[in-house]
Amino acid sequence: MGRTNRMQLEADKVASVREHLTFMFQYFRNPKEVGSLVPSGPVASNLMTQEIEPGHAPVLELGPGTGAFTRAILARGVAPGDLTLVETNSEFCTRLQREFPGVHVHCMNAADLVKRDLFGGKKVGAVVSGVPFLLLKPDEAMAILSAVFEVMAPKAALYQVTYGFTTPFPRDVMRELDLTATRIASTFRNAPPAAVYKLVRRTTGKRH
Numbered sequence: 001m002g003r004t005n006r007m008q009l010e011a012d013k014v015a016s017v018r019e020h021l022t023f024m025f026q027y028f029r030n031p032k033e034v035g036s037l038v039p040s041g042p043v044a045s046n047l048m049t050q051e052i053e054p055g056h057a058p059v060l061e062l063g064p065g066t067g068a069f070t071r072a073i074l075a076r077g078v079a080p081g082d083l084t085l086v087e088t089n090s091e092f093c094t095r096l097q098r099e100f101p102g103v104h105v106h107c108m109n110a111a112d113l114v115k116r117d118l119f120g121g122k123k124v125g126a127v128v129s130g131v132p133f134l135l136l137k138p139d140e141a142m143a144i145l146s147a148v149f150e151v152m153a154p155k156a157a158l159y160q161v162t163y164g165f166t167t168p169f170p171r172d173v174m175r176e177l178d179l180t181a182t183r184i185a186s187t188f189r190n191a192p193p194a195a196v197y198k199l200v201r202r203t204t205g206k207r208h
């Protein structure tokens with residue numbers, strides 16, 4: 001291995017350690033909001049974004065943290081200008097703005113999505129979410145999901161990572177919003193083991 005490659009490898013390791021330390025620090029400051037001690041790994045990030053393609057633009061990511069899924073979405077060919085990140089934690093927001101030039105970063109609660117026009121009147125083609133729904137109360141989950149599905153195109157899907165054995169969305173909320181969730185992937189090669197759920201509107205379209 002050449003000297004330049006070795007130096008790049010070392011730089012990547014240092015960046016990864018820094019990312020993990022930032023994440024852990026923010027977790028201890030606010031465990032309920034951050035929801036996990038470490039960021040998602042490359043296997044989970046790959047599974048979370050497996051169906052994302054440039055044609056889904058504009059793409060929305062909720063709760064990007066330090067950007068594990070952001071990197072994977074961009075690697076799928078989505079242009080930085082077609083990707084919008086919505087994150088509540090201001091430390092993460094500052095870091096995301098620095099690490100992902102050209103990507104739109106909004107430091108706000110996903111439940112407030114309908115209060116602002118972030119997409120210039122366009123409907124979102126796909127949503128990738130790391131928001132810890134398992135830790136939310138039903139009314140908090142309701143506020144986020146109703147706002148997000150309001151800005152999504154009718155056939156668009158929301159991809160959600162979770163660390164539990166079943167869907168992280170409260171059943172009453174799914175029923176009320178007429179949504180259906182399917183587990184599309186899972187992996188033990190992540191700490192903690194992760195699953196991916198795909199959430200869409202039911203085809204009967206009761207409310208939409």
Ligand SMILES: C[S@@+](CC[C@H](N)C(=O)[O-])C[C@H]1O[C@@H](n2cnc3c(N)ncnc32)[C@H](O)[C@@H]1O
Binds near residue numbers: 034
């Ligand atoms: C489990 S971390 C996931 C981070 C990243 N997606 C990953 O997998 O490494 C959850 C993230 O969601 C953010 N978050 C929690 N509630 C939120 C909300 N209501 N709106 C936007 N972001 C939120 C947290 O600040 C945190 O960055």
